Amino acid sequence: MNTSYSKLLRKIITLQRRENLIPPNSSILIGFSGGIDSSCLAVAMLKLREFFKLKRIALLHVNHMIRGEESYRDEEFAKSFAQKLSLEIFIKRVDVPKIAKEKGENIEACAREERYKAFEEIRREENFDFVATAHHLGDLAETILLWLTRGTGLEGLLGFEPKEGYIVRPLYLAKKEDIEDFAKREGIEWVEDRTNYDLSYARNRIRHRVIPELKKINRNLEETLLRMREILREEHRLLCQLTMDAIERVKKEGRRAFLELDPALQRRVVVELFGIKNFKEVKKVINRIKKGDKL
Amino acid sequence: MNTSYSKLLRKIITLQRRENLIPPNSSILIGFSGGIDSSCLAVAMLKLREFFKLKRIALLHVNHMIRGEESYRDEEFAKSFAQKLSLEIFIKRVDVPKIAKEKGENIEACAREERYKAFEEIRREENFDFVATAHHLGDLAETILLWLTRGTGLEGLLGFEPKEGYIVRPLYLAKKEDIEDFAKREGIEWVEDRTNYDLSYARNRIRHRVIPELKKINRNLEETLLRMREILREEHRLLCQLTMDAIERVKKEGRRAFLELDPALQRRVVVELFGIKNFKEVKKVINRIKKGDKL
Structure with missing residues (x-):
C-alpha cells in the first residue's frame, strides 16, 4: 500500500x-x-x-x-x-x-x-x-x-x-x-x-460564493479559522467553567450573588438557567432581575 | 429643521x-x-x-x-x-x-x-x-x-x-x-x-463581493454582527481582567503560578507579557515554560 x-x-x-x-x-x-x-x-x-x-x-x-x-x-x-x-x-x-x-x-x-x-x-x-x-x-x-x-x-x-x-x-x-x-x-x-x-441553501452560498472570495485574501483561510477556533475554544471552556461556578453561587445565595457577577457571566447564567438564547430576551431578563425579580 | x-x-x-x-x-x-x-x-x-x-x-x-x-x-x-x-x-x-x-x-x-x-x-x-x-x-x-x-x-x-x-x-x-x-x-x-x-484591496473585496452574498442569507447582517460583538466584548473584558490578575500573581510567584493557570489564561498572559501574537510562537513559549523555562 x-x-x-x-x-x-x-x-x-x-x-x-x-x-x-x-x-x-x-x-x-x-x-x-x-x-x-x-x-x-x-x-x-x-x-x-x-x-x-x-x-x-x-x-x-x-x-x-x-x-x-x-x-x-x-x-x-x-x-x-x-x-x-x-x-x-x-x-x-x-x-x-x-x-x-x-x-x-x-x-x-x-x-x-x-x-x-x-x-x-x-x-x-x-x-x-x-x-x-x-x-x-x-x-x-x-x-x-x-x-x-x-x-x-x-x-x-x-x-x-x-x-x-x-x-x-x-x-x-x-x-x-x-x-x-x-x-x-x-x-x-x-x-x-x-x-x-x-444557492437557495445558505451553506451552498457560503461554499461557492463567499469562501472563494475570502480565499483570495487568505488562501489558508481554513487553517486560519482552525487556529482562531483553538483560541476561542479554550476561552469558551474557561467561561463555561466560571458560569457553572456562578450558577452554584446563585442557586445558594440567590439574586444578590447574581447582581455581583460580571456582566458577561450574568448573560451566560441567564442563557444557561432559563434556556433563552435570543439576545434581546436575555437582556430583558437581566434587567428584570436587576429591578428586583427573583431568579 | x-x-x-x-x-x-x-x-x-x-x-x-x-x-x-x-x-x-x-x-x-x-x-x-x-x-x-x-x-x-x-x-x-x-x-x-x-x-x-x-x-x-x-x-x-x-x-x-x-x-x-x-x-x-x-x-x-x-x-x-x-x-x-x-x-x-x-x-x-x-x-x-x-x-x-x-x-x-x-x-x-x-x-x-x-x-x-x-x-x-x-x-x-x-x-x-x-x-x-x-x-x-x-x-x-x-x-x-x-x-x-x-x-x-x-x-x-x-x-x-x-x-x-x-x-x-x-x-x-x-x-x-x-x-x-x-x-x-x-x-x-x-x-x-x-x-x-x-478588488486588489482586501477590504473592497469584503465590501463588494462577500457582504452582499452574506446579506442574501441575513439581510440584517450588520446588526447581527453588532449583537455578537456586544456579547464578545463583555466576555473579552472579563478575560482581560482575569489576565491582569493572573499577571500580578505570576509576577509575584513566578513559574509555579503560571503552570496553575487555565490554558486560556496562559495564552493571554504570554501574549500580554511578551507581546507575541503569532499563534505558533505563543504555543512554543508556553511549552518552553512548561518544560522549565523561567518567565
Whole structure:
C-alpha cells in the first residue's frame, strides 16, 4: 500500500495522534452518503485499518427520500460501492419530507436530525463503538461563517469538534483539495448531489460564493479559522467553567450573588438557567432581575 | 429643521444617548475625506449642533498624496464643501508614498497611521476635544470579516469602538443605506474615490463581493454582527481582567503560578507579557515554560 504521498491520509494520522480519536480495537460505522467526502473517508479508513487497529468497519447509508429518484440512485450506488470494497453496509430509509411536514420543520434541519438519529440507532443495535462522519476543514469553515452570518456568541464560532460523544470526524484536518486529490489518485467514484449547487441553501452560498472570495485574501483561510477556533475554544471552556461556578453561587445565595457577577457571566447564567438564547430576551431578563425579580 | 424622518440622525441620537459619546460644550474636528460617509457626517453634525450642544465644529482633510491628481481634486472639493457650509476647515498634506517607501510599509496601512497622526496633531494644536470619524456599521462588519479572514482571537472580532480615546464615531449605528438615503434627501455632494472599487484591496473585496452574498442569507447582517460583538466584548473584558490578575500573581510567584493557570489564561498572559501574537510562537513559549523555562 502506497500511502507515503497522500496528504489526506497524513492528515487523518496527525489528527489521530493529536486527539486519540479512535482507540485501538474499535468498530466504526461510517456515515456514507455516496458523495466525494464519504467515499474518500471509506477508502481512507480501509487503507488505515491497521494503523487504527480497527476491529470492524461498515457503512451506513441513510436514504432521506428527499430528492425523489435521485435518492434511490444514491442508495443503489452505496450498495455497489460497498460491494466493490467488500464492505458491510446498512441501509436506512427515512421519510424526511413526511416527518418535516408533520413537525412543521425545515427539511434540511429535519434531514440532519433524522440522519443523526439513524446513526445512533444503528450504532446501538449493531454494537459499533463510533460513527465516523466525513466532515472536513472546509465544512468547519462553512459552519463558522454560517453561524457568524446568522448570529451567534462564542459557541457558534467553534463550529464542531473532531469528536463529540460517539461521533468521530477523521477528516477534520483535511481540506476539500486534499479529498479531491485523494479521489483522483485512488480512482474513487462518487455520486454528485445536485442540491450542492443550489444557492437557495445558505451553506451552498457560503461554499461557492463567499469562501472563494475570502480565499483570495487568505488562501489558508481554513487553517486560519482552525487556529482562531483553538483560541476561542479554550476561552469558551474557561467561561463555561466560571458560569457553572456562578450558577452554584446563585442557586445558594440567590439574586444578590447574581447582581455581583460580571456582566458577561450574568448573560451566560441567564442563557444557561432559563434556556433563552435570543439576545434581546436575555437582556430583558437581566434587567428584570436587576429591578428586583427573583431568579 | 425637519429631522423627523431621517434614520441617520435618529441613529446618531440613539448612540449619543446610549454611550454619551460627546459631552455638551465639546469642540469637534471631523475627519473629512470628501467621500459620501464623511460628507454626510459633516452635514449631520451641523444639523445636530444644538442637540449635541457643540461649541465648535471644523473639518480636517488629510491629503495623502497617493492618487496623484485625484488627491488635489479631493482637496479642492473639501475646501469648497466647507465654504458652502461656512465650516472651518484644516488641510494637511502628508507624502504617504514617500513615508511608506522609507519605512518599507504597506501604503494603505501607512496612510491610516499618518491620517490618525494628523488627526491627533491638529486636535492638540487647535484645542479640539474630539476627532469624529465617519465609520459606520458597514465598516464595522467589514472590519470584523477582515480580521476573521486574516486570523484573530476575540479582540479582532470586536472591530472598533464608538469611542476610543479622543476618537468618536457618531455614525457607528448607521448602515450604508441610511447614509445613502440621507445624502439623497439632503442633496449632499461628494467625491468618489475610485480605489473603492479596486478588488486588489482586501477590504473592497469584503465590501463588494462577500457582504452582499452574506446579506442574501441575513439581510440584517450588520446588526447581527453588532449583537455578537456586544456579547464578545463583555466576555473579552472579563478575560482581560482575569489576565491582569493572573499577571500580578505570576509576577509575584513566578513559574509555579503560571503552570496553575487555565490554558486560556496562559495564552493571554504570554501574549500580554511578551507581546507575541503569532499563534505558533505563543504555543512554543508556553511549552518552553512548561518544560522549565523561567518567565
